[in-house]
Amino acid sequence: MTLPLPTGDFQAYLFDCDGTIVDSMPLHYTAWLRTLDEWGCAFPEDLFYAWAGLPTADIVATLNDRHGLAMPVEAVVARREALYQQLLPTATGIPDVLRHIDDAHGRIPFAVVSGSTRDSVTASLDALGLLDRFDVLVCAGDYTRPKPDPEPFLLAARLLGVPPQACLVFEDADLGIESATAAGMAAVRVPQPRRG
Structure with missing residues (x-):
């Protein structure tokens, strides 16, 4: 249709x-999970989809606030991007x-x-x-x-x-x-x- x-x-x-x-989106979510796992940060799938469209730096900053973490925003964004690039050929x-x-x-x-x-x-x-x-x-x-x-x-x-x-x-x-x-x-x- x-x-x-x-x-x-x-x-x-x-x-x-x-x-x-x-x-x-499934590739982005996989990249997020692998990245955030390195920092011990949870990111439920329903929240990931609810935040669709937000810049990645804003997502990291908001997760820091929610979880009381101090993940370095630029480093986390770069790591997530690198992992996404690895997955991209399957898109x-x-x-x-x-x-x-x-x-x-x-x-x-x-x-x-x-x-x-x-x-x-x-x-x-x-x-x-x-x-x-x-x-x-x-x-x-x-x-x-x-x-x-x-x-x-x-x-x-x-x-x-x-x-x-x-x-x-x-x-x-x-x-x-x-x-x-x-x-x-x-x-x-x-x-x-x-x-x-």
Whole structure:
């Protein structure tokens, strides 16, 4: 079944990356577990999915606060990223989203709007051979207020030169849907693939 899109004359598609274009959330979670295990820090799966879209540095800082830990944020982010990169060759795309990318590529501009680092996003898109499809990448470090704030999506629209109300957002996470809505954009929720 193809992911249904809302009606409208959309002039740009804005995509979250992890869990939206790339079925990478299980890989990210594995990388988090392996990294945090080195520090004796628990990270329940439901919390991981609830925090989808938050920058990795914010996740480490929040886990430090919650657990009374002093994990070095930059070191933990770098370790998690290295472990994710090792797992990345096994990543696959989300079929319904890939079909929309194939169908609309060349007709309207695309952007990726992610809470992940630029290195992580480019590696994920490159692993699927999709990096050249995107006109703009907006990643952690490019904005000051992450999703659910509208800033990341508004920045992407501005960089593409498209009014926010003419953008369609593809998102799998609640924080991303909230961000898109706050930016005045229509959004399509991408369901997580079922795990057997």
